[in-house]
Structure formats: structure tokens, C-alpha cells
Amino acid sequence: MKHRSLLFIWAALVVIVLVSILSLNRQGFNMIGKNFAESGNVSWGLDEFYTTIGPSELNPIDPTEAKKQITVTENEIEEHRTRYGALSNQLADIQGQYKDLIEEAKNVSNEVLVNALIEERDIKIEDIKMNFKDDTHVEAKIRTEKEQELAKYLHEVKSGAYSLPIAYELKNVDTGEVFSSGDVSVPSIYKKEFNSGKGYLKAHSLPGQNNDEWTYYDYGNSAIHEDNIEAMANPVQSFEGTVIIPKKAVEKGGVLYAQYTDFNRGKYALYTFWLLSTLALIALFTVLKFRKEWVTGTDYDARYGAMKIDIKVIGMLATALILFMYVDSASSSVVNLLQYPRLGRFGSWTVSFILFGVLPTALLAFQIVHATERWKKKGTIEADLKDSYAVQFMQALQTMFLRRSIGSQTFILLIGFFLAGIGFIGMFIHPILFVIYCLCVLFFALPISFIFVRRAAYLNKIIIATEAMATGRLNEEIKIEGKSPLANHARNLNNLREGVRSSMSEQAKSERLKTELITNVSHDLRTPLTSIITYTDLLKDETITPEDRAKYVDILDKKSQRLKTLIEDLFEVSKMASGNLELHRQRVDLTQLLQQALAEHADDIAQSGLDFRTDIPEEMLTAYVDGQRWWRVLDNLIVNAIKYSLPGTRVYVTLRKTGNMAEFIVKNITKYELGENVDELFERFKRADASRHTDGSGLGLAISQSIVDMHGGTMKIELDGDLFKVTVAIPIS
Template sequence: MKRNTSIPYLIWASLVVIVLMALQSFVENGNYRYVGKSYVESDDFQQEMENFYTNFSTAILNPVDLEAAKKNIIVTSSEIEEHRTYYGTLSEQVDNIEEQYAERIADAEAAKKENLKKTLVEERDAKITDIRKNFESDAHVEAKIRADKERQLEQEWKDHIRSAKEQLYFPVAYELTDIQSGETFKTGDISVAAGYKKTFNKKEGYLRATPYPINDFDYDSYPSESVYEWGDSVFSNQEVTVATTPNHSLFMALESGQPQAVKRFEGTVIVPKSAMKEGQLGRNVDQYNRRLLGIYTLGGLGLLALLALASIMRFKKEWVTKSSFASRYDRLKLDLKVALLILSAMIVWGFTFTILHRYTWFFFQYSIENGLFLLLSFVALVFLLWATVFQLVLLVERLKNVETLEQEIRDSYSVKFLKALQGMFLNRKMGAQTFILLIGFFLAGIGFVGMFLDPFFVVIYTFCVLFLGLPALYIFVKRAAYLNRILVATEAMANGRLNEDIKVVGKSPLAEHAKNLNNLREGVRVSMTEQAKSERLKTELITNVSHDLRTPLTSIITYTDLLKNEELSSEERSKYVDILDKKSQRLKTLIEDLFEVSKMASGNLELHKQRVDLTQLLQQALAEHEEEISKSGLDFRVNSSDSPLIAYVDGQRWWRVLDNLIVNSIKYTLQGTRVYITLRKVGDTAEFVVKNITKYELGDNTDELFERFKRADTSRHTDGSGLGLAIAQSIVDMHNGNMKIEVDGDLFKVTVVVAAI
């Protein structure tokens, strides 16, 4: 029985997840934030107390002397000029005031309200007088600016003190004494049980209270050199100019070069223990303790899980290799396996932090929903880790088999993509154009996003779209339309419609493809025509062979039956025997010619070439048929030189060419006409020509006369196999010669050319 390996594997994965969570928890919290610390020792609480000491020093222990600060306010000449001309020149401001009051004074006068009129006139004159003083006296303007700055400075300082006192959300008791003046500041009871206690003295250090928090304001102008602390005082080595721009903060400065005292205090500051159990501080303490409990719990579980992994739950490779999923996983491509492994590992690492935070939140707020979500997250992480280790083990096993690994690399999507990319550039022009288009669309996407990030990119993006993107899009659409037309035409070709050419547009790779398809279409059309012709000739060949073989064979059978008659006379019997002999010879010749043509077509016929005098060979062939020529009533006109015409040929086979052409002319030349035979040397070749007037109408298709069993006598009344020209053509081809037939009406001309010596 096959053992189920999934359960121990899942248990192992669960233990590993616990160890990972515990490890991450320790890295994130154990070394500095929580482990071994109480809440009052935590960074959060310590930061709260640091803020308290800073604000407490400024607001209570060592507040700034506002009157001294007001005296240090400086008004510059540029500020005076800005204030003076803020609403325009003197004449512009006076005209503006008079326009503002003119209508109101006129209305009061019309309504006979003398008191109102008098008041408005006084207000107008006072404002005009004030404007005139602004342009007459710098001191007048300076006083107004200084008063405004003093009011703003006082209001900002009050706001700062109020904010400083409101920042602390839990009660603090303290009793602190200025070691120089002896002044004591006290609030609350420092003798109660303390959750937090801090003592300041000479041994442990005094509480140092600066006059104001240097970094608490957002200043508009700064001294050329920053304020620094030296010993017990804070110095500023240069005056600070107070900003006068509206809506900008003011800050105070002590008199140039004068030390601003830093006070030192001794005493005690506590946070009552009772405050640690109520309010926001109590909630913070409770959440901190819960988080600490969660960390300790997870650390303990992680340690137990680690011990289990090292002892009873050691990982076994068979859990993976013998799994039913292993064979399915092996079917995936290698690069897909690597990508899935990296992705799952990243998800496991990131999801571990997520579930760790969910685990911590569960200790903050106990609920069924949080517990259920934590459980589901844990189960999901276990399966993710299970899948990651599963892939890692199988991948390592695969790497051990070098041959299989090489084959998987060859079959991977990445290698196939590279091959496809290489194939894209088989036509470099087409590949380059496609690559440029892809890059263009990619950059267009980046530019579209960048347009929303920075308005400046709108101009660049618009320019690129108008002058690069739209032309490229037009070219792409045009090429796509042309490609579709080519595909439609190709489909028509595949369906047998070969009459229309594909329109060739331009000089692009698609145009070259269209041209090639047109050539292919023409080739297919010619091939189909030739095939149809071949089928027709094959049918005729079978018909003609059957006819030519059946005719003598029928005669032989018939006369054989007649010879069986015992009552035949000796003369009749001798006549029938002669007929049988003639038909037998006829059948023998036909079969021999058929075998010879078959040998020539298959290339099995061997030539025995030697030096042959073609002039003498022609004379022998004519002498062989001298009796037949004289009986035919034809006038043979032979034109050849008396000198030898030597060619390197197979004499027996070449005699067969001459013989077949002479016999052909005897059979198919119109009676009473002439037959012209010419043999001459033309350059390095020997040319043999036969011309005659045909007895039968040949038509225009002279190429079919070379076909086997094709005869000018379509009714097949003449003797002959119909193989004469076919045999002659084959012999000439075997000698690397050329044989051509020309027909002009009834004029029949055969020209044979072969290399001469």
C-alpha cells in the first residue's frame, strides 16, 4: 500500500512557518523594541517624555521674556519702503481713498445727514493724513510695523504655550528647584506609587531648561550662523531679522551678543502608577503588554518547532519526489518553473510579515473574526511554503541530470522566444521595423504616464505623438491592411482561385512577399495546367497503347482461328501464315519500342559513344529506306556536304534518330510533295533538319508530338507505334543535344542539333 506523504509534509511546512514567524518577530522587535523592556522603557514612552521635558521647559521652567523679545524686533528700510508703497504711490493711494468715500459722503449729504457726513469726512482726512505721514516720516512707518510685529509675536507665543501644555495626554507630577535662584516648581504628589520616575541631581544630571525651543518654529529668515549652546548659556553671534511678510511666523531673538540663560533644575518627575491603568496611557500599556505576550508566545512556539524540525520532523526528499503532483509539475517548462519558484518564495517572505502583523493585532484585540482570519492566513502561508519547497526540491533534482536539464533548456519558453526573436530578423528589414514599432509603443506608454507626473511632459508627449506616434501608427495600420489583403488573396489561392494577381505596393518586405506569392501562384497555375495536360495525355496514352497492341493481336487471333480449319487450301493457308508473320513482327516492334522508351525514361539505357561520321550515317539511313522512298512517290531533296561531319555519339542510337525521322517523313508527308533533308555544321555543332508538307492537320500544339504514342494520324490508320519522335527526343537528350519541332500551317520541320568535333 502506497504511503501518503502529504500529511507529514504539511506538518513540516507548518513548523517551518512558525519558525520563520518567530525569527522575523525577533529580528523586528527582539533586539531593541520590546523584549526585556517594560512600557516605560519602550521607545514610544521615552519619546513622549522627551517631548514633555522640551515643552515643559519652554512653557513653565524657563519661559521667554516677551518684553525683552519685543525690544529686539528690528524693522529694516526695505520693510518700511514695502509698507509705504504696498498700495501704490502717494497720489494713487490718495485718489483711491477719495474715491472710496466720495459716493458715501454724497449719499449722506443728499440725505441731509450732517453728522454722518462729518464723520466720513474726518475718516477720509485721517486716512489721507496717515498716508501722507507714511511718505514723509520713516519713524511713523517703523512704529506701525513694530506694533504689528509685537502683536503677532505675542499671539504666536501664546499659541505655542497652549499647544505645549495640551500635547501630553497623561498626568505628570513633579517637584523641581532652580539650583541658582532656588525657585521651586511643583504640581501633583510625587510621593504616590510611580509607574515612571525620573530624578535629576548633580550625580545623575540636572534638567536643563532652554529659554525657547530653537527648532519649534518655521522661520522665514535665519541668522547667518545658527544658534548654538555653550556651557550654561545659548548664544547668538549675530542679530536675527524678524520677517514682516504676511502669514509668515515670527521668532524672538535675544540682544546681539548677550547670553540667554539656560536654567538647571534638580528634583523628581513621576507618572503615577494609577495613570498607567486608565485613559489613553492605560490603553497603550495594555496594548504593549499584549504585544509582548504575543512575542514571547511566538518565540516559545518557534523554539519548540525548531526542536521538532531538528529531531522527529526532519525533512525527507521522498515527500516531494514520490508525490502525485511531481509528474504534473515536471511537465512545465524549465523557465516557468524558475519563475514560479521565485514568485512563490517572494510571496512567502512578504506574506510572513503580513501574518506576523495580523498575529500581533490579534493580541491587541481578541475577537473571533481576527482569530479566524489569522488561522486562514496561517493555512495559506503553510500551503505557499509547501509549494515553494516542493518546487525547490524538484528543481534541484532536475539540475542533477545534465542531459535532461539540457533538453529542458532547449524546450524552455525563453529559448523558444530567443529563436523566435532570431527568426523575426530573418528578414532584417521586417524585423527592424517590427522591433522599432514595439519600442515606440512601449515608450508611448511611459510617456503617457509621465504626462500625468509632470505637466512639462505634456508638451514633449504632444510633439512625439503628432510627429512620431501618429506617422508610425499610420504606417502600422497601412501595413496591417496590406497584410490582410495578402492573407485574403492567399486564402483565395488556397481555394484554387488563381486568376488574380496580388497587387504589389511599394518596396516593403510585404511587397516582396506579395511578389513571391504571385510567382508561386503562377507556378501553381502552370503546374495545374501541366497536370491536367499530363492526365489527358496519360488517358490518351492508355487508349493508344491499348489500340496499337490490340490491332495486331486481334489479327493474330483471328487468322490463327482460320488456320484451324482443315478444309483450307494450301494457298489460303500460306496467305494466312504470311499475315500472321507480318502482324507478329508488327507486335514485336511495338513492344520493343515501348521497352526502349521505358528504359530511356528511367535512365537505364547505356550509351557507347565513339567518333561517328554523321554524313555517312545519313547516307546509310537513306539507302536503308530507298525502296520505300521510291514507292512513296515523294521527292527527297538531300543537302549535305561530301566531307565528313564527325560527332562523338552512340552510332547505333543516333542511326535510330535518323531512321525514325526518315520513316516519319515517309509516313506522314503529303504524296507528290518534296521532303527536304539538310545536314550541315553550324559553329561547333552538327545540325540535321527535315522539312515536309504533312498529310494530316497537326494543329498548334507541337509539343504533344513528342509524347509517347502521339501520332499525327489521329485516326491511327497508318502503321507505326507513335513512339518514333519520343524515342528520337530521348536519344538526343541523352547526347546533350537539342531537338525542336516547328509547324507553320502544313509545313512540318524537325531540327536536331548535337555537338560536333
């Protein structure tokens, strides 16, 4: 609170000093060291006297001689003759003017009026005809007009009055003629002598002449041209003598007493005001020096700091403008306030002083200090500029034109509305602008408005459809209307809707597969683990025979191996999914590798009752692969064929070269119904034996698919009823 009070006191002193400085500049030269006779009103009155005394009294124009100087030019004659059009037009106008008047007079049987109107009409018609026949006739009319205007002009010049009570006694140097008014020997506040030493008074015959120079002419709408007036001017006459303003004019009861009193009151009041302003200026540099804590120590500093820099700049300019306008106005009116002190005037001046002087000054000081402090903080101004409305507008403007059609249409609309506002105002100025405005509305504004309304309506439809999509309602498609950017946007939203629907379907499927995965893993791990626990408990019985013990140990070994295989397959799949599996590529003979794989499972094939038919090339078929991983692929596919083929059927194993690819094909008749969804067979833990009674982890095809993909090959499964066919292709070297 203390800081705020000090700031407002400081601001009040600053305003007083500013008003004082500007008033000193304006009134100081007219007040300081000057008396009433040197004031502006007296100086203006004296100038008026010296300008008009010559034409009105000392050196007036002789009307008789002036008339002789009047001239009439051919252009004036022609202008007067054709002022109202050609001869036929003027005659027709006169006939038309009198026709109705004569008819009305006849209707009331007023023969006298009828005859008078006809006579008046005929005189005018004859005068018009003479205008076109005789230049002398027109010249005489023009000369008469000019003589009348000249007489009026000279009368106005001679009857001019003076605003000051001036006494004078002047003698023509050449003729000795004396002109006087009043007594020049009485005490005076102004006195000027004219003589050979100090200079003569030059008396001109036309107002506006001063010191032998033309300064101003005022001939009204006279028919006399400026050149005619100048030609009528008399030679300049020289006068000696005295001109005074009597002192009694400023004494009580005199005609200048009020002005004299006001001048002195205003002068001494301004002296006092300037003295107080000097004391205020001293205080501003001593006891009341400005401190930035008055600003930074207030609650308003943080609030003001949160505002955009654009608003701050505009506010600062507006504050400075208000302060400037107030100081300018107050510096002009302060002399009147001091000359004519009134309680009401002081009250209104005090309110204006506080509202438009003190408050803007305090606010401007606050704004300048705040800006200075922020400028000192590194990076603050840059951050303010980046966050400004102007930068945001420019960025938005650039973004608006990312799609030129939308940006251009919006820009045209803005220009159209702006011009419409100007046109609406302009149609009240001139009728033709109203017609132009109506045409622009019909052929420009209405079509644009129609397009804008349609686009706005379509945009609302898109927004409503988008809101429906956001709530999960993905069944309704947005209607595509036309080929506008909004139509393209609607098309993109429809594509997005389809993508979301597919994504949701895939997500649902993924959740289902995840549930099945957990269930299958739990089952496949629990089955061998349960057997191991069971037979371990049986082995703890010391009464069992050696034959049973050996049998139980054999079962434990098989179940342990199955559990080991399952866990190894899980680790394998995990490595492949995470991308941590590394390949050790080398040149491998695929023919030899397949022959070894078949030989490895020869006993299993013989016991399965299946008829394996192989088609393997005799020559080498080499590829750049990881031999161990590729062995796993061949092994998985052969094992799958042994496990899941219908007993007694044939299994076809083929290795062949196709172009620059090696193809490994296995075909067999399945013992289980697989359905039609081939992709599910690649899923982890997916087995043809849905009851999961057969050995295996269900990861064989998934592991094989990953290995083939890592080698840049392809793996494809085809189903035709119970016919199962898997084809693996890999580039050969």
C-alpha cells in the first residue's frame, strides 16, 4: 500500500512537470517579460488596424475611377451566353416555365395576369436571342453586374470596424492631408511613431496588402476577378504621425479592462504554476526519486507478467497516447483555468488530472519497469515473443495455407466481409455507391455466403459423425459430398473408421489368443509336471519291485525330456520375438541336410505306418543359411507330418530348384479336421490335436515361420479339405 501511494504521488508530480514544460513552451514567449500591449490579442488587433486603415480611410479606391478599370473578356461573354445551354435549350426552358403559369391564369380568367406573363416571357426570349446575336448586348450586362459587385465590395471595405480603441493622427507625406481619430496626447499603453527616421506608415488601397506584399484577398463570389481588383489599386501612400491605445482603455470601466485583468491574472498564475512545477521537478530528483521496488514489490507485477506481450505493447502505447493527449490538452487549458478559477472547473480538472494524467503516468511507469526487468532476464523476451498472439497468428496463418484451397477461401471470405462493411457505409454517401453495393451483394456476397453456409453445414455433419466415432459408434459412414477439402477429410475419416474397426477386431482376436496361450501353456507344462510329481511319489515307496522302479524311472525320463523340450521351445520363441536370436550363416547343401533329417527319423517313419515319397535332386542345392536353425525347420515339418498324418496314407516330401529359389514341400493327409483358417496354424501353441493328447508344444510351425523369415524366405500353408501342404522357399547361392 505504501509503495502504491508513493508511485501515485510521484506520477502526480511528473504530470505537473510535463504540463508545465509544454505550457511554458506555448505561453512562455507570450507571457514572460511581456505586458498587455504585447499580448496576442492586442498584436492581432493592431495588425488588423494597419491592414484596413489604408483601404478604408487613408488611401481608398475611387469608385468612379475603379469602374473605368472594369474589363470584359470574350471568354466571359461566351460563358454568360451559354451558361444555361444552347439557344434552343434556353428558349425551350423559358417556354416550359411560363406554359403552366399562363394556363393557370387562363383557367381563372385573369386576363391581366395572362398578358403580364406573356409579356415577361417574350422579353426574356428576346433577351436570350440578343445574347446570341450581339456581343455588345452581353458585354453591357456583364459590365453592369461587375459595377454592382464593385460598389458592394468598396462599401464593405470602407465600413470595416476596428476591434481595438485606437487613436491616431497621420499626415500624408506627399499631399499634407491629415487624418485623425481621438487624442494621441493622452497617456497610452501602446504608442508608435511614424516618421522619416523610424519609417513611414505605408497605406495600401486594398485590404490584405502589408509592407508592399499581397497577403490575402477576399472578393467573395463577386463577378470581379482578382486581376481587375489589382488593376484598380491606388499607388501606395506614405504617412507620418502617431498611433496609440489610450491607457484609459485598460482602466476600470474601459473597453479593454476585462482583457487586461485576465492577461495579468493569467500571467502571474502561470508564474506561480511554473514555480511550483520547478519545486516538483526538484522533488523528483531528491526526496521522491523513482524506485523500481514500487513496481516489483506489488501483487500486480506477477499478474501483469502472465499477460501476452502483444497486450502489454498495445497497453503501453495506449497509455502513452492517453497521457500525451491529456498533457497536450491540459497545457493549453491551464491558463484559462488559472485566469477564470471556478470551483466546478477545478473539480472537473482534478478528476481529469487523476484519471487521464496520474493513472496513465503510474501505469506507464509500471509497464516500463516491468518490461525492463523482463528484458534483463536472459531468454524471457524471446519466450514472450514466441508465446505472443502475433507469432501464434502468423503460425496459424501459415498452417491455414497448408491446404491452399481452404486458406484461399477463408482469405476471400474475410476480404469479402471487410469490403461489404465498407460498401455498406459507402452506400449512404452517394446513390451510385448504393447501386454498386447491391450488384456486389447479388453477384458476389450472396454466392459466397451460400457456399460458406453449405460448407459450414457439412462441417457440422462431419463434427457430429466424428463425435459418434469417438464414443465407439463405428457403424455409420460419413457421406461424401462433392470434391472439396471437407469431402476429402470425410473420406479420410471413413478410412480411419475402418482402420479403427480393424484394429479393434485385431485387438479382440489378440486378447482371445492371449487367453488361449496362457491356457495352453499352463496345460502343456502341467501335464508332464504332474506325471513327474506322481511317479516321484511312487518311487518313494520302498516296497516296489525293481521292475516297477525301472519303469517309473523311464517314465520320469520321458516326461522330463518333454518338459525340457517345451521350455527350450518357449525360450526359442521368446528370443525370436525379441530379435535377440543371431544367425550364423554359412554355405549349406540343402539336399544333404534334408537326407540327414529323413534318415534321423527313419525309425519313426517305419513305425508310423506312413508311406513317405521323396523327390530330392541328386546334385547339390546350396544356400547361405544357419545350418542348425534350418535343420530345426526341416525337423519340425517332418515331425509334424509323422504326428498328424492319417495312418496308412502317403506323405510327399519334395526339394526342388525354382528360379533362384529352393523350395521344400511337404504334403500329407491330416488325421484331424483343421478348418479353413490357415493363419491360426502359425499361432503359438496351436495344435491340430485340439484335445492336446499328443506330444508336442504347438510351437513347431511358429518357430519354423520365424526362422524362415529371418533368412529372408517365405513359408506358405495350403489346405484343401484334409490335404495339408506346406511350402518353404529360400534364396539359393
